[in-house]
Amino acid sequence: MKIVLTGSSTGIGAALAARLVSRGHLVWGLARSPSPAASRSSRADVADWPSVAAAAESVKGEWGTIGALVSCAGIQGEIGRTISTDPARWAATVGVNLLGTYHAIRAFHSLLRPAAPARAKIVCFSGGGATKPRSHFSAYGAAKTAVVRLVETIAEEERQPVPESGPLDINAIAPGAINTRLTDEVIAQGPILAGRAEYEAALKQKQTGGASLDRALDLVEWLLSARSDGVTGKLISAPWDPWDKPEAGLRSRLTAANDDVYTLRRVTPPGTRGSSGS
Secondary structure, three states, rough: EEEEEOOOOHHHHHHHHHHHHOOOEEEEHHHHHHOOOEEEEEEEEOHHHHHHHHHHHHHHHHHOOEEEEEOOOOOOOOOOOOOOOOHHHHHHHHHHHHHHHHHHHHHHHEEOOOOOOOOEEEEEEEOOOOOOOOOHHHHHHHHHHHHHHHHHHHHHHOOOOOOOOOOOEEEEEEOOOOOOOHHHHHHHHHHHHHHHHHHHHHHHHHHOOOOOHHHHHHHHHHOOOOHOOOOOOOOEEEOOOOOOOHHHHHHHOOOOOOOOOOOOOOOOOOOOOOOOOO
């Protein structure tokens, strides 16, 4: 499969590029710095639309079409109490994490043309405060939450695909608290800026090894494969959800268009208006 991967130069993205190439895939990496693990690469700032659009033209010129897009680029960005954060750095954090995801989808969607009967696949990285408030990380958490709603919205829009593009599965994943440079950034910021709870959690994570990187990569591979066909518009946690256990009986729920499992929904008291989730 030909796959475009953003954020391919470091951390999870670099590890994912190496994994996918080792499986025989062709990976075109997009990052601001070199991506040695990728088959091909382009220098691009995902927050800058012309930069991403130019990279898409390069991919189109050489590959013509792709089978999948993985949006992994992200930064932790501005950290601190929201009312004390720098507005420009807060906006830049949202720009990389949310606009960067949108830009990649917008630029590469027209190139998604897997050979029938395969389905086109888009996998977006979320987590980091998408399912609950994350004190002192409002820019990162707000952007990652918005990524999930973006994924849900596109999944709804593309349930009836236009003939020329074919069926599409788009999902978000929460990779878990994996030890990366983001962990080191939290520790470096200290308990005042990062908040004592986040700081202590990062120290513990660093000491104990954190969540499994392999399991996060396994989830991406599962979502790129035919085994996940029909699963779309979901936020799936790599370490916590039984996505790899057929006996859990979740497949029918994961593929149901009207099932709220693994989605962002408002919970209201039974018997009230909108109690089904709105």
